[in-house]
Amino acid sequence: xxxxxxxLIGIKELYAEDITLILQTAIQFKEVLxxxxxxxxxxxxxxxxxxxxxxxxxxxxxxxxxxxxxGADSINFSASASSVSKGETLLDTVNxxxxxxxxxxxxxxxxxxxxxxxxxxxxxxxxxxAGDGTNEHPTQALLDAFSIQEKIGDLAGKKIVLVGDIMxxxxxxxxxxxLKKMGAEIMVxxxxxxxxxxxxxxxxxxxxxxxxxxxxxxDVANILRIQLERQKKVLFSTLREYNLAYGVTKKLLDGLSxxxxxxxxxxxxxxxxxxxxxxxxxxxxILQQVENGVAVRxxxxxxxxxxx
Amino acid sequence: xxxxxxxxxxLLIVNRLAQQLIENDDNINDTVFIGLQPRxxxxxxxxxxxxxxxxxxxxxxxxxxDITFYRDDVRTEIHLSxxxxxxxxxDGKKVILIDDVLYTxxxxxxxxxxxxxxxxxxxxxxxxxxxxRFDRELPIQPDYCGKTIDGQFNEKVKVDKEKGEVVxx
Numbered sequence: 180x181x182x183x184x185x186x187l188i189g190i191k192e193l194y195a196e197d198i199t200l201i202l203q204t205a206i207q208f209k210e211v212l213x214x215x216x217x218x219x220x221x222x223x224x225x226x227x228x229x230x231x232x233x234x235x236x237x238x239x240x241x242x243x244x245x246x247x248x249x250g251a252d253s254i255n256f257s258a259s260a261s262s263v264s265k266g267e268t269l270l271d272t273v274n275x276x277x278x279x280x281x282x283x284x285x286x287x288x289x290x291x292x293x294x295x296x297x298x299x300x301x302x303x304x305x306x307x308x309a310g311d312g313t314n315e316h317p318t319q320a321l322l323d324a325f326s327i328q329e330k331i332g333d334l335a336g337k338k339i340v341l342v343g344d345i346m347x348x349x350x351x352x353x354x355x356x357x358l359k360k361m362g363a364e365i366m367v368x369x370x371x372x373x374x375x376x377x378x379x380x381x382x383x384x385x386x387x388x389x390x391x392x393x394x395x396x397x398d399v400a401n402i403l404r405i406q407l408e409r410q411k412k413v414l415f416s417t418l419r420e421y422n423l424a425y426g427v428t429k430k431l432l433d434g435l436s437x438x439x440x441x442x443x444x445x446x447x448x449x450x451x452x453x454x455x456x457x458x459x460x461x462x463x464x465i466l467q468q469v470e471n472g473v474a475v476r477x478x479x480x481x482x483x484x485x486x487x
Numbered sequence: 488x489x490x491x492x493x494x495x496x497x498l499l500i501v502n503r504l505a506q507q508l509i510e511n512d513d514n515i516n517d518t519v520f521i522g523l524q525p526r527x528x529x530x531x532x533x534x535x536x537x538x539x540x541x542x543x544x545x546x547x548x549x550x551x552x553d554i555t556f557y558r559d560d561v562r563t564e565i566h567l568s569x570x571x572x573x574x575x576x577x578d579g580k581k582v583i584l585i586d587d588v589l590y591t592x593x594x595x596x597x598x599x600x601x602x603x604x605x606x607x608x609x610x611x612x613x614x615x616x617x618x619x620r621f622d623r624e625l626p627i628q629p630d631y632c633g634k635t636i637d638g639q640f641n642e643k644v645k646v647d648k649e650k651g652e653v654v655x656x
Contacts, residue, residue, distance in 0.1 A: 485563075
């Protein structure tokens, strides 16, 4: 049993069997994390660098914990505190780090395609994409899938809606690829200005502009952050207006004829895309997503670390 | 394919092992049984069935341990892991590891490593159905053994779950 790929660049390149293998392995790692000693020695001869060209709380800590709990050595790199500011290129930076005998690279980068670029130039080194621009965030989609499965069972046939800023969200794209491969039904919901025009034709998802209808349709609502830092022009008037029209509120959920699972990849803008009483409510699995992230990333690193 | 233990022989040995496992025990409450995933579990399930019959009304602590993440060849070949389930403390207990075939001893080495992450047992013992005595690569020997064989290097020993017999092929 092994993955069909040497790198994890995106969900797009994975087969359903790869996804199943990662999710199954993650179940075993989740058990490891419940033990008195939350650590296994599987990757004790591996050194991993975490290259973060963009800010991150969850993903970075999650990867670092996953590495430590697999027994790997890890080093952290953030672009702001490095020679990147002196003009060193991405490839030069990575090659310099690799020459110090580093085996794997986990990278987040603001440019879409950055992970793909690295994998192309460094075919022998395992590259794990921790988010590239508005393209993909594969480990987030994997941990979302893991959390859905854990909560409501097999993904096939489940109805999942992605709410909000679909246009700028790498989480949305990775989720769509993954859920499609696993046989779930996917809807995207939000204001027309935040939903790419041809997404229905290109990716085969249902598009809905009425938030209430979308929530009534789904089993799971994955609510995405409004990414103000990526929005180069005005796409809606004010955050307050966005909240009134598309924010997921307690009142909205109470008006549904069924209970739905609430997810959010974080960081949350409370009172914008989601209200506090929904984010902290009994149907929210937002903190379980974070917990599962470590197990899922352990599975990814473990499966990619096979000695060639 | 050669039959090493027929189904009736297999059951007789399981019964004997079950009796041996409890005969030294004044207090079964301080003993925990752990079957090794994946192949040892069939044998350990059978043995525990017998142990329960021999100790009616007593609570038998029985868990499963997967050693995949502790293997010394973990990065040479990726193995699919199985479920680990040890829903009790092993601190201060006598732990009896149960596996089907003792061959190189590397699985048991990994199991001893894994066990440490669950606590500090008072004592660890090893029970195997088949002991291939000339194939050891580490200084590990069983405390309880169903049958000892002098297997050839190129032979494999397998417990056939469906027929309940042990074969060499």
